[in-house]
Each structure stands twice: as C-alpha cells, then as structure tokens.
Amino acid sequence: MGAGAQSERMLIDTHCHLTYAGLLEDQPAVVHRAVQAGVARMITVGTHPADHPLALRTAETFPEVFAALGIHPHHAAEVAADYRTPLRAALTAQRRVVAIGECGLDYHGHSAAAEVQKEVWLAQLQLAETLGKPVILHVREAHADALAMWRDFPHLRGVVHCFSGTPQEASRWIECGAYLGFTGIITYKNAPEVRAACRLTPENRLLLETDAPYLSPQPVRKIKINEPAFVTHVANQVALERGITPERLGEITTRNAAELFGI
Numbered sequence: 001m002g003a004g005a006q007s008e009r010m011l012i013d014t015h016c017h018l019t020y021a022g023l024l025e026d027q028p029a030v031v032h033r034a035v036q037a038g039v040a041r042m043i044t045v046g047t048h049p050a051d052h053p054l055a056l057r058t059a060e061t062f063p064e065v066f067a068a069l070g071i072h073p074h075h076a077a078e079v080a081a082d083y084r085t086p087l088r089a090a091l092t093a094q095r096r097v098v099a100i101g102e103c104g105l106d107y108h109g110h111s112a113a114a115e116v117q118k119e120v121w122l123a124q125l126q127l128a129e130t131l132g133k134p135v136i137l138h139v140r141e142a143h144a145d146a147l148a149m150w151r152d153f154p155h156l157r158g159v160v161h162c163f164s165g166t167p168q169e170a171s172r173w174i175e176c177g178a179y180l181g182f183t184g185i186i187t188y189k190n191a192p193e194v195r196a197a198c199r200l201t202p203e204n205r206l207l208l209e210t211d212a213p214y215l216s217p218q219p220v221r222k223i224k225i226n227e228p229a230f231v232t233h234v235a236n237q238v239a240l241e242r243g244i245t246p247e248r249l250g251e252i253t254t255r256n257a258a259e260l261f262g263i
C-alpha cells in the first residue's frame with residue numbers, strides 16, 4: 001500500500017484503454033484519480049498498430065501504468081501484411097510491456113471474417129509462446145473456437161478479459177488454466193450468468209478490470225465515462241458475489257495480477 005493512499009485497499013485495473021478518446025485527453029487526471037481510489041497499477045491495452053506507440057508512451061510516462069500490445073479481432077482485417085515484425089519489436093521494446101493482447105475471436109456484429117481473425121490470433125499465440133509473454137484474450141460469442149485454439153498452446157498463460165460467457169464456458173477456460181477478468185458487466189441487472197461465472201471462479205484465477213472507457217459500472221453507468229478508478233465498483237460487486245470483504249478481494253486479485261503479469 002502506498003503511503004497516504006486514501007483507500008484501505010489496493011486494486012489493479014488489469015485492462016483499460018488510456019489511449020482511447022475520452023481518457024487520452026485527460027491522462028494525468030485519470031491516473032491521479034485511480035491512485036486516489038486505491039488503484040495502484042493499471043494495464044493500458046493497445047489494440048492496433050497505430051495505437052501501440054501511444055500505449056508505450058503512456059506506460060513510459062506514468063509509473064503506475066504498464067502496457068499490453070496486440071491486434072484486436074475487430075482490427076484483424078486491417079493490418080498490413082508484415083504486421084508481425086513491428087508487433088514483435090513493440091512487444092520487446094521495453095520492460096513495461098507485460099502481455100500480448102488483446103487478441104482473440106469476436107463473432108459478434110461486424111468484426112472481420114472468422115478465418116481472418118483465426119489467422120491473426122494464431123500468429124499472436126505463436127509470438128506469445130516465442131516471447132514467453134502472457135496473453136490477454138478477447139473472446140465474444142466465440143468460446144468454442146477460441147478454446148479449441150487455446151488448447152493447442154498448453155504452456156501459455158492468459159486471461160479471458162471482460163468475461164461475458166456462461167458458467168459452463170467459464171468452467172472450460174478454468175480447466176485450461178486461464179484467468180477470468182471481470183468488468184462492470186457484473187454490476188448490470190441483466191448479467192446473472194456473469195455473476196454465476198464469477199462465483200465459481202477459483203480464488204487464484206480471478207482478476208478485476210474496467211475495460212475503460214467502455215462499460216461504466218453501476219452506479220456510474222450512463223452517467224460517467226468509465227476510468228480505472230471505477231474498478232472499485234467492480235471489486236465491490238465481485239466481493240459481494242463471493243461473500244468476502246472488498247479488502248480481502250483486493251489482496252487476492254492484486255496477488256493474481258502480480259503472478260500473471262509480473263507487476
């Protein structure tokens with residue numbers, strides 16, 4: 001716990017986008033409010049090649065911020081043919097890059113074709129194995145295909161971020177050793193399955209995140225743009241689901257984030 005922290009807790013926001021509009025313009029204040037709320041560290045996630053230099057610069061600027069870099073499935077069809085070389089260079093550019101991602105499969109809405117998504121994700125899984133980095137997985141409406149690919153890499157470690165699947169899908173990922181990251185969705189009335197998934201997640205596989213600027217949790221939903229300070233609301237709900245104190249949950253999830261990402 002940092003000296004003078006206002007909160008009894010220490011939390012880590014393992015997934016946010018400080019380089020996205022709404023947060024980028026205001027980074028120093030956003031990071032300051034997070035620290036004041038007890039969010040001592042955060043991982044800003046770069047999702048496409050043009051975003052990576054910004055994410056790297058953000059991690060260099062703020063001692064509380066680390067970076068993850070990857071090609072989001074939404075951008076799988078946009079990357080240049082030789083994206084692997086600059087991605088690898090960015091991932092090894094500095095020690096504050098703690099993961100590859102977010103990457104994965106997203107069959108919801110207007111993403112790239114499934115075959116293109118699979119090809120780009122496979123390349124990133126291979127890169128993660130080569131570099132020995134953990135993976136931040138984005139999986140939406142694609143759990144069966146994503147699990148099939150993930151099982152081909154039994155030595156990789158990673159988190160299914162913004163877990164929004166069923167309890168059964170959660171169990172499959174846990175069997176594969178994956179961590180599950182919970183966002184503000186867990187505070188939404190219409191997400192009983194996500195709460196059920198959270199309750200069955202083993203203590204040592206649980207992570208917290210905001211996915212800011214998206215998915216503002218209750219009670220700031222539709223009132224404020226999301227930011228890392230609001231991971232406190234996610235933590236409160238997760239603690240409630242699991243019947244433990246928010247302080248204990250903070251200890252558990254901070255230790256898990258430290259183990260997975262080395263931060």
Ligand SMILES: [Zn+2]
Pocket residue numbers: 102138161162
């Ligand atoms: Zn995502």
Ligand SMILES: [Zn+2]
Pocket residue numbers: 015016017045102211
């Ligand atoms: Zn994200």
